[in-house]
Amino acid sequence: MARKNSFENKQLTDTTYFILLCLTEPSHGYALMGKIRDVSSGGFIVGPASMYTNLKKLLDAGLVEIIKSDKKIYRLTQKGAEFLLSEYERRRKIVQQSESIIKRLRGE
Amino acid sequence: MSSSETKKLIHWGWITGEERMLRELERYAKEGWFLRKCTMYHLILEKGNPKELQYTVDLPKIEKDGEDEYLQYFKETGWELACNNNGYYVFYAGKDASPIHTDKELLHQLRKGRLKVIMPLTILFLIVTIGFVVFSPMSMSSMQEIIYTLLAGISGGLLGLFGMICVTLLRIQNHF
Known part of the structure; x- marks a missing residue:
C-alpha cells in the first residue's frame, strides 16, 4: 500500500519529523500544531489538513499509537522513536559534512 | 430566513474549478454574502x-467516527466549517489564518492518487x-439512431468531464 511504503526508506519529511519530535510526550492531535510552532520558535507551521493526514499515515505505519481513544491522545511507538533517532542522525550528518564548505562560503 | 436574504450559485464540482470558486466566495464575503450550504451543483x-x-x-479521507477530530484541528487554527457535501469540506477563516495544507509533498501525493483514478477513466471514455x-453503422432505424446518438453523447460528455478534471489536476501538479 502506497501510504505504508512512503516510510520504507526510513526518511521523514520536515512535517513528520516535527510531529514525531513533539509526540515524545503524549498529546492530542490538535494540540500538536501549537507545540510544533513553539518548538520551532514559530518557524515551522503545520496546517490542520496536513496534520490530520500525516497523523493517519504515521498511525498506519505504526510510528505513532493512540493511547486514549475517546479524545484521541497520540504517542510515539518504539518504531517511531527509532525512525526519529535515525532521521536526526541523518540530518546531523548532512550539516556536519557540509560544515567546512559552508564556513569557507561565509569567509570564516 | 426569507428568500431575499439568500443567493444560489451554480457550480460544477470543486475538482474542476476549485481556485476560481474560492476566490469568488471571498469576493462575495466582502459584499456580505456568506456560504452556508452546498449541494451537488449549488452553493x-x-x-x-x-x-x-x-x-x-x-x-479528506476520514472514517465516520473521525469527523469530530478532523473538524477540531481546523477549529484550533481558526478555520470554521461553512458546509460539506459529497466528501468535500469547505472552510472559512479570517485573513490571518495559516493555510490548511502546509505539506506540499503530501498534497502532491494526494493529487497524484486522484489522477491515477481519473486518468484510466478518461482513456476508457476516449476509446469508447x-x-x-x-x-457507426451505415443504416439504422430512426429509433436506433436516437439511442446511438444519445449513448455517443453520454460517452463524449463523460470524456469531456474526466478530461477536464485530468487537465486541472495536471495543471495544479505543475505548480510544484
Missing part, C-alpha cells in the same frame, strides 16, 4: 455584514467515444 449564500474572509476546500464515431 447557498446568506446575507450578513461584509467581512474579509478566506475560503478553502479539502477532500472514438468507437462510436468509427464504428
Whole structure:
C-alpha cells in the first residue's frame, strides 16, 4: 500500500519529523500544531489538513499509537522513536559534512 | 430566513474549478454574502455584514467516527466549517489564518492518487467515444439512431468531464 511504503526508506519529511519530535510526550492531535510552532520558535507551521493526514499515515505505519481513544491522545511507538533517532542522525550528518564548505562560503 | 436574504450559485464540482470558486466566495464575503450550504451543483449564500474572509476546500479521507477530530484541528487554527457535501469540506477563516495544507509533498501525493483514478477513466471514455464515431453503422432505424446518438453523447460528455478534471489536476501538479 502506497501510504505504508512512503516510510520504507526510513526518511521523514520536515512535517513528520516535527510531529514525531513533539509526540515524545503524549498529546492530542490538535494540540500538536501549537507545540510544533513553539518548538520551532514559530518557524515551522503545520496546517490542520496536513496534520490530520500525516497523523493517519504515521498511525498506519505504526510510528505513532493512540493511547486514549475517546479524545484521541497520540504517542510515539518504539518504531517511531527509532525512525526519529535515525532521521536526526541523518540530518546531523548532512550539516556536519557540509560544515567546512559552508564556513569557507561565509569567509570564516 | 426569507428568500431575499439568500443567493444560489451554480457550480460544477470543486475538482474542476476549485481556485476560481474560492476566490469568488471571498469576493462575495466582502459584499456580505456568506456560504452556508452546498449541494451537488449549488452553493447557498446568506446575507450578513461584509467581512474579509478566506475560503478553502479539502477532500479528506476520514472514517465516520473521525469527523469530530478532523473538524477540531481546523477549529484550533481558526478555520470554521461553512458546509460539506459529497466528501468535500469547505472552510472559512479570517485573513490571518495559516493555510490548511502546509505539506506540499503530501498534497502532491494526494493529487497524484486522484489522477491515477481519473486518468484510466478518461482513456476508457476516449476509446469508447472514438468507437462510436468509427464504428457507426451505415443504416439504422430512426429509433436506433436516437439511442446511438444519445449513448455517443453520454460517452463524449463523460470524456469531456474526466478530461477536464485530468487537465486541472495536471495543471495544479505543475505548480510544484
